[in-house]
Amino acid sequence: MKFKKTIVGLAMGLGLCVSLLTPAFADDETTLVVMIRGLDNPYHANYAAGAHALGERLGLPVSVLSSEGNSQKQFADLRAQIARTGGNMVVNIDPNEGPDVVPIAKILEDAGVYWVNWWNKPDEVSPSSYPHWVAHITFDAEQQGYYNAIELFKTFETPNEGSVIAVQGMLSNNAAIGRFKGLQKALAENPGVELLQWEAADWDTNRAYEVTKQLLAAHPDVDGIWTANDNMAIGAIAALKETSDAGAVKVSGTDGIPDAFDAIIDGTLSSTEFMDSRYQSQLGLTMALAAKNGDLDPSTTPAEHRAFMISGTQVNADNVETFVEEVFNTMPEYDLTDYYAQWVSAAE
Amino acid sequence: MKNTTHMGLGRRVFAMLPVRLQPVHLTIFMIIVLGTVLALANSTFLSAYNINTILSFGAILMIVALGQMFVILIGGIDLSVGGVISFVSVLFVLLVGEVGYFAFPICLFAGVMFGLINGLILTIVKIPSFIATLGTGGIITSLAYLVSPRSISASPSDYGYFELIDGKILGMSNSFYIGVATFLTLGAFLRFSITGRNIYYIGSNIRMSWMSGTDIVRNRCIAFMISGGCAAIVGIIISSIRYGGDPVVGTPYVLNSIAAVVVGGTALTGGSGGIVNVLFGALFLSLLDNGLNVVGVDQYFQQALLGAMIVFGVAVTFDRSKTPIIK
């Protein structure tokens, strides 16, 4: 008798949990799906925020999938989502790594789901060979690294003359590689600037702090610190603060997190480039929806509109205050009628 | 009346039943309960498409976990599986372009060799496996980075090799069949070979087995080699699915494989458990991950719920009667 009770109890408990956590859901509406890499940082979470705002406006359900850096989970969760919605969905995805795009494409093409991909894809794989892959969009990582390096060099005591140290992101990552290339391009154009040493800090604030502290012990007289993203820039600034050089020696970042704007205002960060993931997810989902409704035909879209780069917003001391007020602290009504408004170049 | 003081809630309940219960029965019971709840919450949970998802991705986790189980059976642990998977995923893509089909045996061999090194560090240098494999795992990951610091993708002319594994037979993904084959092979090995019996023997009482003349070095090394080999198989599968590799792809498998082994009812102290436990342990985790998404549980709850279910799962299945001291 006790055995039966336990089963019933367990089942009821589980059922209660599930029903409490399950949002109301209808099959006949297209679900907006965003797949991101993790919930613990603002850049990725803002994809979700953008999608929720769009879903509210259009009256469509939104589903957020988080891969937690696990490629296999990414594929399995997408398939679970397809099972859940019966394939009535559109997807905006930021895959873990380039190779993940191949199985993702297979899964979504098999299910006939329209989708837009961000950042990473293998060079050999092109949206034009997939009927449901509406677009691959990315930022020009090299340009970002270049812009922030140039802005950093300007802040030197003698502009464009001096030495820098660099803090790299996750070494296997395309954005990290591109941004570092941009730094090297800036270095080549400014022979007066020397890169003394670089270390990897895996996009992590703490690691960047440790690495910077050590690099500063080895090279106490640097004129600037280039970092591959804002998270690491914050760590570098914290390390500089302890040698009381923060402000005199500036740091550059990329991404546009709130701390970075504060740091620009404080005068410790020279510049960053903001990538608006709220816009990214709204653009991607809108394009995929348009393709699903027949308003956008991927097969007749020219190649430069299937794979392209868009521009971020370059933020430095000159525009930081207006930018934070007008763009960052509000959820702007993006103009989503022109998909290619931010288009800068083809990505292939 | 049985003495029930050393039993958990689940086992105490089951002690009233006439059948002789193994931990694995409790895992199966949990899977049935969970499956029923999920199926009631969303009918698509039991669609053929979704079952294929659960089984084919569960199979990949199961293969790593099977290898992990051999090491756990001898009372060790293998934290290097993540490194091996990452390394092989890169190596396989590079080799396929150069040597074609020979990439399969070479990668498998590399995995087995890494396992052998782990085994030798444990048995000859006499360093606990937790530390030995933590160290070699770091070294192997570094090797993967040195071979290819960024993700690499296969050139389309080599796609044929990858399609061997990334395909379907009778509507099921090939990774499922590889999982079944690995399961049967290792099951037969564990059940019928002398080495298989010795592995249990060493795990349950190493001093006794040493005194009775069992070759401890050889058997422990074999356990690690199986783990390395299984990790290499998963590296090849992951590569084949993605037509590419990268040096971080294996990281999540370290803790997930251990969780699968333990949720299935295998004790970390060694000597108890078996492949059927691992099968259902991996199935349970795969089912849970899939189910939370199929019924649409908020992402913000999923990590916490997953952790709670692992603890809950072990609380129910863990066989306390064999290990009076729980560390």
Next chain:
Amino acid sequence: MQALHSSLRWIRRSGVATQLISLALITTIFFIGTAGKSLTMSNIQVILSLTAIPAILAIGVHMTIVIGGIDLSLQGVVALCAVFTGTLMANKYTTYDVGLWIIPITIAVGGLAGLLTGLTHTKLRIPSFITTLGMSFVLYGVAVYINKSQIVSLQDDRIQNFIHAAPFGIANVVLIAVFVTTFVQFLQDRTPFGRHLYAIGGDEALAKQLGVNVDRVKTLAFTLAGCLYGIGALLLVTRMGSATSRAGLNLLFPTITAVVVGGVALTGGVGGAKNAFLGALILAVLNNGMVLMAVNPYAQTAVNGVVLIVAVALTIDRKKLGFIK
């Protein structure tokens, strides 16, 4: 001469002799390799201040290893404590401002998390490995849920200024770590609780027979570990001036490595807080030396792995362990 003799004997008996030797060895190698740069006063300061937080975390983990268990919940507890700090200290997102009360609050949050882990482990009788693995997911999940992905800039920089200040020539954060080490070492050497820790780690069945309340001591050990993670998290967060649920990311295995390199056996019953501190110091010296020598960043993980294995191969006392698992 007499003093030298007695100090040598103290070192030999203290259980940190091999660690001190390997520390000296590594320091010498890097001193030569960097042409003296590694032993400048400023670099020593850097090494010490980078040792502090890993040392406190390592002491936490070692509490659970000494009793023969293990604690994988570090990342979850640190994330949770960091998020609490970010929510309750003065910031832009919330209206709370608890000021310096954040110190006892964070320690209490960590302690409660540890208590929960300890009770789950002892009362439900689940191995610590899997309890703490699951708890790590749970606590991290809760942290992410509370934090809602924000990076919270702290507007109260009193703690930040305090830990960076160096009134005695050494940054206060180092002194905090030294104090924690001394305190825990004192507990281990001079109190019944400390003796019980080693009794349980050495032979749990025997300890039970001798009347030690094993469950209570174990739960206490996990609680104390949680408190130490709380301190570590508070220092991590205030050091950076911003709090996120990512604060604990990638800390687990380096911390366990530090504990083990310091000479704490995973089988339990061996090693104290001073070992954990030394382990963290050795790793800090190692990482610092590799950066100063500009070792290929791709290869640094491998060097860490080799050092881990070599350090343990040199220090492990195989006679005590019997069969190595």
